[in-house]
Amino acid sequence: MSQNQTNTEITIADQTKKFLVKSMYGFQTILAYGLGQRLGIFEYLYGKAQKIEEKVTSISFTLEELSDNLNLDLRYLDAWVHILIACGIFEIDESRERCAKTAPYIYDLLIDHKGMFYVGQMIAGFYSMASNQDIFVEGIKTGQISTINDIPAAEYKGGQLMSARFGSIVERLFAKRCKEDRKKILKETANIIEIGCGYGFNLEGWMKKYKKAKFVGIDIDPNGIDHAKQLIGENNWSDRVELYNIPLEDYITKTDTKFDMAILNMVLHEMNPDDKYRLSVL
Template sequence: MSKNQVTLKEQLRKFSLKSIIGYHTILIYGMGTRLGIFDYLYNKVQELPNSGKITSISFSFNELIEKLNLAPKYLDSWIQMALECGIFELDNPAEKSLKTAPYVYEILIDKNNMVYIGGLLAVNYFTSFINQERFEFFKTGQVIDMISLDIIPEDLRKEILIISSQNGAIKGKSLERIYSKYFKEHMKNLRKEGAILEVGCGCGYTLKHWAKKFKKTRLVGIDIDPLPLEHSKSMIEENKLNDRVEIHVTTTNKYCQENKNQFDVVILNEVLHEMDPNEQYRINALTDIYNLLKDDGILMIGEYMIPDTFTPKTKFQFFEVWVKWVETPFPSSFYNEESIKNLFKSTPFKTVELIRDGRDYCCVAKKQPALKMINEVSQILS
């Protein structure tokens, strides 16, 4: 047997034990999220006296029953499974008290922590609500419109949108890190009195991050779905950003036609693949974005570059492929490095650059000043 050959024992362990524990960890975490248990524990930490870094939080069985109005029978079985999945540990058995297991507070509860992945687990839980439709679509090839989705109650759809937006903000922050690192000269003007537009701003987490980073900059967020914008507007108000952040329910084309505003930076974070899959529609949308940019303006694109299914695998790409799988029932269409370059050749941008910086990567396109473009064309013709 070669050194790298997978053994039967390893495969049995993977599919019989690890997969079942992983599956139920997602179920238990997702249910706890919906019940408000993890939000309750987070808020409990915030109310504690500032005594240094918090790595664990204790609570009791009866405390959750009383504070969250939960049925003892169901809470008991949920807690026991959470113990088996390693989310909690017993603290004081005599008092029926528990505590979060090591690092669980940072990873699954504290949404502001850089290692937080709770949203990722929650999205896996929530997407199970459309699995019956997904099964039927295998035979019909049908897709569903997330905005008019009636198989999921509106309050649940809002929960899904909020968690998805929180996950998307991870890439939104990486866009800002790359911009701040590679476009320092451009950033100087943005810091003074610049303007940023986010197309498809959703629940507003990326918009909030950029607004806090660039404190003198005017920001506009647009989206075609009014539901997440309710959350976006509330968050902007809570953070006292309304004096320089606007939110609008509109399309890119309509905003381009009705407003004379131009922007230093346009953010397109995990949105391009969700646009109408018709290629001409996307070209038109990118043309509108081009027109909304100032000369030398920059388009920052957060997208997963997903290779063709039958391209031999050269690196770990589970999360990229997972996004494709999750969004298959919706009218989505993804790009790889070659196809996104071909798309931009048909737009006024002409080119797009892929920037990799450690684990962060994004696509960047720049609007050239008209005079510079004329000179370049003249040189080519001559």
């Protein structure tokens, strides 16, 4: 065996580090972060940051502060904070007694849900997958196909938030690459349809960007459409958008509208539902 081959050989120590140490930290991070979201801790820290006038890079807090404001048990909070210190999300703030603060860049990555670097919803999505693993187990054993209604509405909503994060990135790429004549149409009188508009998070971003365009949003999830209608009402956009709880194949038989752009929001699996075709990709 050559020297190069020897240097790249995987050892049992490498595999142990990967599957034991790194997996343990990864799982603990997902679990503890998901708990923090459910308890409202990260939303509380976000609200606290909004009261600070200068640019926020880190947020400090005490256990007593979280306990008093969120009505949480101090003993469990103490254990939770220690886990997140071990995972690198928090660190000790030595400026005050019994005080912790977010580690470098954690505010941008895991707390500021309106910032461009936010990935917290992605981690929360993995957290919800762990709690719904019985659905996957049952599917693998029986071949039964689950539906949206099998997933708790709150957790499916979290998945839509994950999608919206990618949607904002897609919109920026689109705006950068779109031809100038198309940009002009979109900024003036365009008709835009979003297929799979979900809870309206992604649609909201496009509507804020293209303020004169008319939108249609369709989705097969009634809970998502109800939430999207709520968002539309809060923004007073009822005159600019129509929302329908309807499959794509049904909608296209009921409309004569010609759209200038179609947004496919994670619905490619609906475009070709043939299982044999999908399996052939693997």
